[in-house]
Amino acid sequence: LRVLGTLVLLALFCVIYIIVCYVKIYKQKSQLPPGPIPLPFIGNLLQIDTHNIVTSLNKLKRKYGSVFTLYFGPNPGLVICGYDAIKEALIDQGEAFADRGDYPVFLHYFNIAFSNGEHWKDLRRFALTTLRNFGMGKRSIEERIQEEASFLITELTTTKGSPADLTMYFASTVANVIASIVYGSRFDYKDDRLKKITDSIYNNFCIMSSMWGTLYNMYPGLLDSLPGPHHQMRRNFEDITVISRESIKYHKKTLDPNCPRDYIDCFLIRIQQVIEHISPDIESLIMSIHNLMFGGTETVSTTLRYGTLVLMKYPEIADRMREEIDEVVGRDRSPCMEDRNKMPYTDATIHEIMRFCDVIPLSLPRCTSRETFYKGYKLPKGTYITPFLTSVHRDPTRYEEPFKFNPQNFLDASGSFKKEDALMPFAAGKRICLGETLARMELFIFFTSLLQNFTFKPLIAKEDIKLEPTGSGLGNVPMEYKCRIIPR
Known part of the structure; x- marks a missing residue:
């Protein structure tokens, strides 16, 4: 009887819990845009393919429109779709949508991207100022990128046409550019420290873009208690x-406050100063390094790897780029940013790679910084927001054939480069990627340098190359592949 009584009490507790959850959900849904009906605790998990969240969001977008409510686990949030809806939120109402929402996989490792209020503003302002002081957007960093491109070309030449995986070549090259700003110098390609950094960043990107990353963001407390590859992220x-x-x-032993050498020096000097809104410490510096190294490495290196795969599937496009590169740059010097305006087809193709590959399909989550009205709804402060960037890059009102790779999307009738606002690979608004300028320079110089010096040959027929991502969560991960790198 005692056991029976315990079971009855447990059942009663469960019933009360479910009723309370449904009452809470009903009140929330009455104030938010429509969306699929959630269940207690699991939310809309049954409507989400955790292996490919992009496919799930596309289906929900077709049913519910440009703005809908989705429960990521027990927590409700708005998913915003399409260029017009995202622009209205992130740009037109930028201040109201400027705060960062929780993203548990990053919570203890990043500070610039996941702080809010004055703390975030100070960190971002400091990072931007320091990056600019060390050349971001200037000729000095362009020369650093050109130098790293020459190291990459030398490394790729050593493959001598044997099948090669480009993943770590590209990751090492891109990581070295940001490392030269953060640590003050580049790493040799054979340096174990560089291998650890690039392996850790790449593996974490893959985990975060998998089912485990999606589930961890929904149920961090539960997943911490369960086995799985998500635990490797912390070790990485x-x-x-x-x-x-x-x-x-x-750096602390050799610091000269009058002559800072790099980002670490500047941060150490900042620690010694009295700052109004922030008391930085070594842990804040380490989180900033995580922020800069991860953000400054993986998106660009994945775009290079994904873009090379696309160009192997469409070799006629790569050949046309090479013709333009040979005509404008020739074979005797390195490409530079001044060349870009004279190379509209190459520039358009790189922009189309950013659109089509859609490396970051979901912008990192936002939340409202204050009570605000949006699309006729009164959103309370702290409302969780997910900008669905894929819906911008696949918007049929902005692109005639959004699921087809076509550089003409960024060319006008005369063949000149055409800017398209519906391109947000670096997100938009107050939280736009602070390394956007650097990333654009890297993509142009690295792609043009690669095509100037090599032809990339797939090991399979081009018809068998699959461009669909193998994982889709935080990022879109391209298929693993090897290719032959043939010097021109």
């Missing part, structure tokens, strides 16, 4: 932390 970040602590230790 710790590998980068060890390298950063060693570098910080050296």
